[in-house]
Structure formats: structure tokens, C-alpha cells
Amino acid sequence: MALIGGRAFIGPVGRRPHEKRVPSPAAAPYDASPYDRVFLPVAQTGVKPVRFLHAADIHLDSPLAGLAARAGDRAGTLVGATRRAFDGLIRCAIERAVDFVIIAGDLYDGDWRDFATGLFLIEGMARLERAGIRVVMVRGNHDAENTMTRRLTLPKTVHVFESRKAETVRWPELGVAIHGRSFGKQHESENFATGYPPAVPGVLNIGVLHTSATGRPPHDPYAPCSVQELVDRGYDYWALGHVHRREVLCEEPWIVFPGNLQGRDANETGAKGATLVTVEGQRIVSVEEVVLDVVRWARCTVEVSACADLDEVGDAVHAALAEAVTAAGGRTLAVRLTLTGASPLHRRLVDATEQTVADWEAVALRAGDVWLERVTVATTDPEPLGLAASDALAELIRTFEAVQGDRDGALRSKLGEHLEKLPREIRDAAGLGDLTDAVLAEVLADARAILLDRLLGGPEGRP
Numbered sequence: 001m002a003l004i005g006g007r008a009f010i011g012p013v014g015r016r017p018h019e020k021r022v023p024s025p026a027a028a029p030y031d032a033s034p035y036d037r038v039f040l041p042v043a044q045t046g047v048k049p050v051r052f053l054h055a056a057d058i059h060l061d062s063p064l065a066g067l068a069a070r071a072g073d074r075a076g077t078l079v080g081a082t083r084r085a086f087d088g089l090i091r092c093a094i095e096r097a098v099d100f101v102i103i104a105g106d107l108y109d110g111d112w113r114d115f116a117t118g119l120f121l122i123e124g125m126a127r128l129e130r131a132g133i134r135v136v137m138v139r140g141n142h143d144a145e146n147t148m149t150r151r152l153t154l155p156k157t158v159h160v161f162e163s164r165k166a167e168t169v170r171w172p173e174l175g176v177a178i179h180g181r182s183f184g185k186q187h188e189s190e191n192f193a194t195g196y197p198p199a200v201p202g203v204l205n206i207g208v209l210h211t212s213a214t215g216r217p218p219h220d221p222y223a224p225c226s227v228q229e230l231v232d233r234g235y236d237y238w239a240l241g242h243v244h245r246r247e248v249l250c251e252e253p254w255i256v257f258p259g260n261l262q263g264r265d266a267n268e269t270g271a272k273g274a275t276l277v278t279v280e281g282q283r284i285v286s287v288e289e290v291v292l293d294v295v296r297w298a299r300c301t302v303e304v305s306a307c308a309d310l311d312e313v314g315d316a317v318h319a320a321l322a323e324a325v326t327a328a329g330g331r332t333l334a335v336r337l338t339l340t341g342a343s344p345l346h347r348r349l350v351d352a353t354e355q356t357v358a359d360w361e362a363v364a365l366r367a368g369d370v371w372l373e374r375v376t377v378a379t380t381d382p383e384p385l386g387l388a389a390s391d392a393l394a395e396l397i398r399t400f401e402a403v404q405g406d407r408d409g410a411l412r413s414k415l416g417e418h419l420e421k422l423p424r425e426i427r428d429a430a431g432l433g434d435l436t437d438a439v440l441a442e443v444l445a446d447a448r449a450i451l452l453d454r455l456l457g458g459p460e461g462r463p
């Protein structure tokens, strides 16, 4: 257990081999949402709607930021998450009878380690082919043309846009034209958008682009462009990729980052998935989020100041986790847990034994299929102001309170006396050149904190 800034930092909490774990469901929990039923039958509208799914940043077979090594026997669930989420995308495309699927870059996390990743992809593409569903995709910074050394022949129903310049795919039978350009190399700093072809008249125009748009830290700035530049192309829908958090930049026309399909670490919390678009008569009539992630990342902060003992801390943690499990629709939940608040249990929490950590893991398992990725104890000691008058600590605190105002200037002159003995440069370097009220107040606050910490056996006071 490392101590960071005087706070206990426990974790990662790995599972020990002898421990049983709740098995996770094998199938991806792709949500069959109520949207399934909202489409009007053809006879009623006279127009067969065109439907497509827009996904990006699938990062197939991503090592999930080295989690495998820390996740114990849960590693398989986590590592397989990008595949299961992709499987959900394929099932969703077939069940919702979409006409085509757009993948806006970073389908792969990087060069394949072996052909298994490529074969898995082909298997999914073949299922779409059999269902008569076409696919268009651009390469992003992670799977740029020059980063991929291995190749497999894709079904003819899959079109990968070239990287030298933007090109257009036309499907007159659907009334659709799709424009796109792949990344040739990882670091594409060129503005791709301004070089996209003009909109094709009389059809629905879609632009596919992997871009950081106007900049979305922490995402690297690739193929930057402004929203106005995208709007100026005159398209009806921009299928963007690269930014992992779902974001709708504009609704007229639609400019959408669908977010990634599966969160990869504790910075990618919340629901993840793709965007389902319905078109009627070359007009977009609905844009919906489809949730496809199979492992949900969450950060839970639990305030424990009201807990009288560790059992009550466990109850509070359980309540927070149960809520997160419900919000995640019962998916496997990877949780970064933080305990906060001024608590008389602070020291026991900071010094959490293997027993305590195992207790929390047990609490997590009772709440659902929850993996505690990390537990951070950020509690503090309660202010010991309520101590009995005879208590030495209370005496010390009263002394501090008495000198706080330094009404008679005694503290200032006493401190001044000692400082006089130090060379001017050292006094200045320590910020004690001028004993202003502010400087004195700071010195007192520091002294109080250090003394209390030592006396109460805070982190610095312990061996």
C-alpha cells in the first residue's frame, strides 16, 4: 500500500486465486431497447426508412490499459470486453435491420499481435454480409494505413476509404452518398474536412471522419477542423470518431461523436455504444444512442463520516455500489472507489489490512458483478475540538487559539528574535522576511497541523 500525500492508496485490489467469483454472463448485454418498435410500417408512410449504425473507436482487442495483470481471474472478462461489445454491435445491426454500418476510425487498437483479431473481425463482417448489411469505414490514428502490417481480405460488402484524398461511395438505391478519408499515418495534422467533396444533390450526404475537431483533450489533435468547416460541406450527417465520450456537436446538420463502444479504463466511465440513425425520404428523422458496452466503468465516492464502525462503512459502500450496478443495467462493473469524510475510523481505514480489503471486495460481490479496480482512502481525522478540557490535545489547541490573533505582539517579537539569528537570504527564501499577519497565520496553521499530526500519529508520525 502506497501513501500518497498522507493518504492511503490501496490497490489495485486483485483477486486471489483461491477466491471464488461470481461468473459473468457469457453473452454481451446488448440492450434491446424500446426503440425497436417505434418504426412505422412501410405501408403507413409509403417510404421505406433507411437505417444505419454509426460506431467509432472500437479498439478491438485493446489490452485495456494493462488491466489484465491486475484483474486476477477477471482478466478474461475485461480483455474480452471489446470483442463482446463489437459482437453486440453486429447483433444490433442485424436485429434493427440497418442498411449499413459506419465505423469512423480506430476499429483496431494498433497492429494485430497475430491474425486472431483480424479473423474475429472478418467473422462479424461475414454475419453482416449474410444479412445484406454493408459497411464503410475509415482508418484512424490507431489503425492508420502505415501502422498495420498484417492484412486479410474483407468481404466485398465492406468499403475502406482510401487515405490519399477523400472519396465518395454512392448508393443510389438507398438515396445515400458517403464521403470519407482514412488516416495514412498516425499523426495526421492536416485538416481533412476542407478537402471533402461537395455534397451530391438529391441524396442524403454523410461525411465519415476521424478527427479531434476543435481539440478535445486528452485526445491528441488529429485532422483538426471546426464545426463551421463541417457545416460548410453541406452534408446531412457527419459520422465522426476519435473522441471517446459521446458528443453531439451540432443537430443541423447532425455532427456526432458516438463515443467508444467499450470503456477502457476508469477515465472512460458511463454508458458506451453506437448511434442509430433513421432516414426517411433523404431526411434524418431520428438519432438514437444504443448502449453496447459489456463492462461498465464507474467512479464511486462514499462519504463515511457518519459511519460508527467498519461494518457501517461496508454498508455505505454496498449502497453506493448497488446503485451503480442498477445504473449499469447489471453489467460487470469496474469501480474506482474513494472513501472520503472526516471519520474517527480514519486511521483504521488508512491502515486497512488484508482483512478489511477482502471485506470490501465481499461487499462489492454482494452488490453485483463488481470488480474493485482501486480503493483510495481519502478520509481525514475529525477535528479533535470536542475533547475534554483536561486533554493535552485540547490544551494545545486552546494555546493555538490564544496566540492566533497575537494581540499583544508577543509571538511576533519572539519569532522575530529567533529569525534575527538567520541570514537574510534564508529568511527570505523561507518566506519569513516580513512577519506580516498573513505570514504569521500561515506559520501557525502549519505548526498546528504538524503538531496534531505527530501527536495523533498521522502518516509522518508512523514508522
Ligand SMILES: [Mn+2]
Pocket: 105, 106, 140, 141, 142, 210, 241, 242, 243
Ligand atoms: Mn483515435
